[in-house]
Amino acid sequence: MLLIRCPYCEEERPELEFRNGGQAHIARSTDIVQESAEAFERFFFIRDNPKGVIFERWRHIHGCGRFFNAVRDTITDKFHHTYKAGEPQPDLNELIAANEDRRMDEGRGDMPADQGPGSWANVPPDQINVAEPAADASKGDA
């Protein structure tokens, strides 16, 4: 069972509280009636199914009820990031770079949720909790 950080509740909650809502950042046209058949097909029928990073929607349906977006790796199930609906799609490379720079705080209580166990995917054990991880530590197999 995954832990997912709700960007509205600002904490990690168990997967049981959430429902997946399919691919994110597919905007409905403000003039949908004028969309071409091809544009409508792309909007409604065509979805990515990547082996790797996907931008997807989740709803904290048994919590605050809000829809939000997440960046998840479909291979490792690692959540790189979650953010509120309406916020711009983050740049993937910046996101990964930012994750590499992060360090775990000393105190457990204020450990940021996105630095919990899940954020250590692909880090060799001897480099977990090392202040300066080796340069290639987080590249992993994703």
Add this chain to the structure above:
Amino acid sequence: MAEPASFRVSGKGRLGSKGANFTFDGASYQGVEGDTLASALLANGVHLVGRSFKYHRPRGILSAGAEEPNALVNIERDPSRKVPNVRATVQEIYPGLKAVSQNRWPSLAYDVGEVNNIASPMFSAGFYYKTFMWPKKAWEKFYEPKIRAAAGLGVAPDLPDPDHYSQRFAHCDVLVLGGGAAGIAAATAAAESGARVILCDEQADLGGALRFEAGAMVENKPAWDWAQEAIAKLAANDRVRVLPRTTAFGYYAQNFVALAERVTDHLASPNPGLPRERLWQVRAGRVVIATGAIERHMVFADNDRPGIMLASAARTYLNHYGVSVGRKVGVFTANDSAYQAAIDLKKAGTEIAAIVDIRPASEGDAVQQARALGIEVLSGHAVVKTGGRLRVSSMAVRSVNVGAERVIPVDALLMSAGWTPSVHLFSQSRGRVAFDEASQRFLPGTYAQACVSVGASNGTDRLEATLEEAYAAGEKAAKETTGGTKSAARPAGVSGEAFAGGMLGTTPGAENGTTVAAFVDFQNDVTAKDIRLAVREGMHSIEHVKRFTTNGMATDQGKTSNMHGLAIAAEVLGKDIPSVGLTTFRAPYTPVTFGTIVGHAKGELFDPTRRTPIHPWAEAQGAAFEDVGQWKRAWYFPRAGEDMHRAVDRECKTVRETAGLFDASTLGKIEVVGPDAAKFMEILYTNPWEKLEVGRCRYGIMLREDGFIYDDGVVGRLASDRFHVTTTTGGAPRVMNHMEDYLQTEFPDLKVWLTSITEQWAVIAVQGPNSRKIIEPLVEGIDISDAAMPHMSVREGRICGVPTRLFRMSFTGERGFEVNVPADYGQAVWEALWAEGQKYGACAYGTESMHVLRAEKGYIIVGQETDGTVSPYDAGLDWAIGKKKRDFVGIRGLKRSDLVADGRKQLVGLRTKNPRTVLEEGAQIVANPREPVPMTMLGHVTSSYWSENCGHSIALALLQNGRKRMGQTLWVPMPDGAIEVEVTGTVFFDPEGGRLNG
């Protein structure tokens, strides 16, 4: 068979003296409390415990742990508690335990199925794939039933499971998997460094390999004693939870680990309040994997006879259980650990026939020690076959090169091909294993989660190194999760044994080209020859070899066989092991009962049952109920002597003649409120809403973007900024989700608030010509005259003194009201209405009559007339689409070429030529019933009933170009002949609709 308990060695073992009698295949035996079934049987000289899966070969006990592939038995506590395929090496005995062998008939010693062994050349790898292909039809009728009857090991229990199972969530800083020396050390270090720790182990007694490693010392005392003291200390620490008899079987994302705790299976008379097993779902900050290593057998001819077992198992039976596995024991090994077993047995007084060592010259400490004890050591030799039928009686030994065979009588044969690190859980955590060329084994490589492997599972061989590694790991894990800085004291005076080295694959005499039965996978009866055949037949990937031969696919998941299978395939392929690959380790590590997974979610607790406020009244009236999703709905209200049809006929007649009461509380209800409520409704529904007057209702249709009907329902406007929306009973949650989705993500600027009010309002439909008269005396503050409150209007006021939202609407085609009252008053108001209704001869009617009445009027039910591919045009609901609207969900979808094309299926009515024939729902419609199969199918029946009001059967159907076929004669083919039907309109009763308005 039953000999006295003469294999118990006095002065050996750690069990007490408290006896426990048990039976195996009806014979009584004596064991000692703390025995496993395997150790107790061995103490009684019983080695033959089962028959193999495919060839029905006699099989004994191979191991002393969870990896056991052979000794699977049925444990029968009582008629409803029969557990098949229990590993005798794991099951602890209790007084009165009843075990029965499996896969044999009529008895273990004389098994008719053994004929399969004689015919074994027939049953080579892929036998099933190749043999039962022809004739094609024989598979279903003959082969499959026969194979199913013969296949499988145990017999599934035939009564409901009377036990209960519990489930717990747990959190800890450090979870330690495995309670051997490494696990105990890691847990101790983590606990002393201030962490909250959970330590689990599959055995009843923690200690792991220390159970047999008699020579190991920690703090200058026997390592076993050190371990027990350390565990006692851990158990007394309230920050530590020690879970014996608990298997970590699944390792999931983000350090979520599933443990199965066996709570009562070892007890003679368990407290009925205890669960049989308990599922622990643990979220851990750090996980320490200390799962040890599993010894491999040697792959030689006839290596599966009862009495042939792993060397470490024999040593465990001696040192822990005080049992010698034989009187004259042979050893066949490729590494030093088997010597330790021979030495321990020899010292305990058991004769060692010879140690056959495949290595050319081995001169380690253990070898010299064995020689010093007078044990014959045959270096550079191999066991090439064994004798005996129900028990091994001899081993034939020769030099690994050539030479004469020497037959040595034995009554047990110990073997060790080396140790395979248990990387199962590491691999399940999605870590990647790496092949270590030097030691020829797979070890944890790249980690995917916050875990660390220590000890034998990490390839660390010496006890000293294991303890150092485990202490460091436990301490580090604690510091990382708690932020603490305390360090744990390391134990001194450590010395132990190391079990490196060994071999993979077959031994001389079973090499490529031979046809002997050298078993790789005991549980699935896979031999080295089968694996070679698979490679020759083109299976070049280990995943294909596995599936073709079933190697490693039994319930033991190849714990002893995978590495051998891989090495044999690699040899034939001429590749090295890493390039052939390793099959994937999957959960569960060992079999887990369904009960543990299911927990309390069974029977009444499987799914919630929803009941309306009026349910008790309906129940008291003797209503029959039907399940609609999670709801119990009154189906019909039979009177004395009535069957369902008579009851429904009466109810339908009564509603149209006078009136009926119907509990519509299950209808989904959503309140849409806010300054932009009308704007929001315009988006979500096809209909226009802005101009709907306050106090009026409208039938709304909700589409998906693709233009297909998603839901429908009557919507009342209570105020300019407040709509009371109803949905289908089953659709309420998804409609709410759909609305929230659009509100939050596509139209977040709209000032609207959505509230589910399904359970807040009870709904009583009062339908029929007398409906107004029935409610009139009870309503306060609302003018319900036709002029003041016409069809499709809504008013707020009071009824029976409680608030009501009163709808004038109809799902029957009659004048009707739907009385919404706060749920707590639902039954009281119903009873008041019922009392009024009695004055007019009104009835209560259920969902079946509701269906018939609405079908008589051609009203659709979403999910019955529609199936997710029906547009409003198809359903004849064009009128409900706001033609001037610029946007609503589905507006673009409705213009899709497929949706506007000719030839779509449209909703029509059907009348059978014989008015008494009622069509079957779902039946297909054709133009020519004599057309050869497959016929051209034009559509299907969606609803069909007998209509007492019409005096004939009625049906609705989706029919290709249906509206152009009015009056056509078509056919509905059925097994006993085609039924002639005429295409009609969808309204069968009161087509003018005059009755709606009274």
